[in-house]
Amino acid sequence: MTSFWAAALAVAAKDMKIEWRTKTAFASAIVFAVLVLAVFYFARDPTAVAALDIAPGALWVTFTFAAMLGLNRAFLLERENRALDGLLLAPIEPSAIFVGKLLGNLAFVGVVEAVSLPLFILFYDLPIWRQLPALILVIAMATVAFVAVGTLLSSMVVRTRFAELMLPILLLPFLIPPVVGAVQLTSRILSDRPLSDLAGWLKLLGSFDVIFVILCFFLFEATLDE
Amino acid sequence: MSGSNATLLAREVSRKFGHRHVVRDVSFEVRGGEFVLLVGHNGAGKTTLIRVLAGLLKPSKGTVTHTGDIGMVAHSSMLYDALTARENLAFYARLHDKNSPELVASLLEQMELAPHGDRRVGTFSRGMVQRLSIARALLPDPEVLLLDEPLTGLDDAASRIVRGVLTDLQQRERAVVVATHQLAELVDLASSVGFLVRGRLEAIEQIAGRSADEVMARYRELASND
Numbered sequence: 001m002t003s004f005w006a007a008a009l010a011v012a013a014k015d016m017k018i019e020w021r022t023k024t025a026f027a028s029a030i031v032f033a034v035l036v037l038a039v040f041y042f043a044r045d046p047t048a049v050a051a052l053d054i055a056p057g058a059l060w061v062t063f064t065f066a067a068m069l070g071l072n073r074a075f076l077l078e079r080e081n082r083a084l085d086g087l088l089l090a091p092i093e094p095s096a097i098f099v100g101k102l103l104g105n106l107a108f109v110g111v112v113e114a115v116s117l118p119l120f121i122l123f124y125d126l127p128i129w130r131q132l133p134a135l136i137l138v139i140a141m142a143t144v145a146f147v148a149v150g151t152l153l154s155s156m157v158v159r160t161r162f163a164e165l166m167l168p169i170l171l172l173p174f175l176i177p178p179v180v181g182a183v184q185l186t187s188r189i190l191s192d193r194p195l196s197d198l199a200g201w202l203k204l205l206g207s208f209d210v211i212f213v214i215l216c217f218f219l220f221e222a223t224l225d226e
Numbered sequence: 227m228s229g230s231n232a233t234l235l236a237r238e239v240s241r242k243f244g245h246r247h248v249v250r251d252v253s254f255e256v257r258g259g260e261f262v263l264l265v266g267h268n269g270a271g272k273t274t275l276i277r278v279l280a281g282l283l284k285p286s287k288g289t290v291t292h293t294g295d296i297g298m299v300a301h302s303s304m305l306y307d308a309l310t311a312r313e314n315l316a317f318y319a320r321l322h323d324k325n326s327p328e329l330v331a332s333l334l335e336q337m338e339l340a341p342h343g344d345r346r347v348g349t350f351s352r353g354m355v356q357r358l359s360i361a362r363a364l365l366p367d368p369e370v371l372l373l374d375e376p377l378t379g380l381d382d383a384a385s386r387i388v389r390g391v392l393t394d395l396q397q398r399e400r401a402v403v404v405a406t407h408q409l410a411e412l413v414d415l416a417s418s419v420g421f422l423v424r425g426r427l428e429a430i431e432q433i434a435g436r437s438a439d440e441v442m443a444r445y446r447e448l449a450s451n452d
Contacts, residue, residue: 010321091321
């Protein structure tokens with residue numbers, strides 16, 4: 001039997017290669033991210049609303065909805081020509097497919113975030129270089145939580161006729177806890193609040209990561225049964 | 227049916243979707259070197275039975291056991307259109323722990339696809355996709371090869387290649403099960419034929435030199451008795 005990590009990395013590398021070659025989801029996600037950041041920027045009256053009041057919400061609306069475009073695509077790839085059957089016929093742990101998809105999705109969302117974050121800083125003219133490591137940590141923690149749930153739900157809805165529609169409907173309720181935590185933390189970080197102010201939300205976000213990843217890992221096999 | 231030394235053994239296998247039985251109490255065994263044709267009208271349960279035998283569908287009742295790896299060729303190719311033929315095979319080779327460029331090259335050669343190895347599968351004709359799909363199924367050097375309508379969409383030259391592969395498998399004592407409507411092109415290779423009528427395997431008999439017309443006459447006789 002192929003080792004767990006070799007299989008997971010093969011699946012992730014394959015997904016990234018296909019996305020690199022087609023760039024369909026990536027282009028959509030980046031265009032969407034730029035559009036949302038621009039809309040939030042131009043909708044704000046700078047004399048009435050401070051940038052810091054709107055920036056955390058704008059950032060997380062951008063990240064979560066842009067990410068959804070990639071999450072949707074993750075298992076649609078496997079629906080094409082029923083490639084998922086090929087994965088299931090291979091002598092690998094089904095959970096290795098989940099981990100591979102999770103890694104591929106994290107890479108996709110990570111790149112979208114890496115492109116969007118400088119634009120966000122630029123649009124809101126935020127002098128946050130000192131707080132940047134903390135902000136990146138929060139982004140990474142929240143991303144792991146919602147990408148884990150998104151990957152699982154993507155595998156659940158892929159056999160339905162309206163997979164693209166179903167994913168956001170099912171995913172959004174699960175996004176509320178980590179995204180609320182991420183918005184709270186982002187707001188505090190951008191306001192340059194002390195580290196002690198962040199500890200509670202960071203622990204909560206960390207807990208979501210552990211719970212979501214473990215739950216999704218063990219539930220994944222059940223989503224494969226026809 | 228003793229079941230001893232069987233490469234593939236199905237015992238009282240049933241599969242239903244909702245309340246609809248698609249496969250009912252199917253029992254049979256295939257040994258290395260045997261070539262079984264599964265014959266049945268559309269909707270007789272051939273594809274479902276093949277998917278259950280491959281392990282892609284769990285039987286609602288009964289068991290399927292096999293030795294070694296299973297290869298499967300289905301209606302869908304299980305290939306990725308955005309990857310080249312070589313990349314597709316290399317990906318599946320990694321999943322089967324056979325990460326060997328030489329193996330991939332030899333399979334492309336065997337299926338007469340070597341000149342097209344670096345072309346994206348999305349640009350292939352139906353016949354080329356089918357040949358590559360067979361190469362994918364042969365990657366693990368399976369003890370059992372299951373094929374669902376393997377000659378659909380193939381021209382004479384491609385059919386000749388596929389027949390060559392099936393003959394080679396027989397000579398190497400591999401078990402082959404083929405569900406097909408195109409009896410005339412495969413009946414001379416087969417050692418036995420299973421007659422599937424409305425989900426039941428009504429009989430499994432030696433070919434014993436019968437022609438495709440004689441096999442179909444026998445099928446009609448069994449179907450009318452059902």
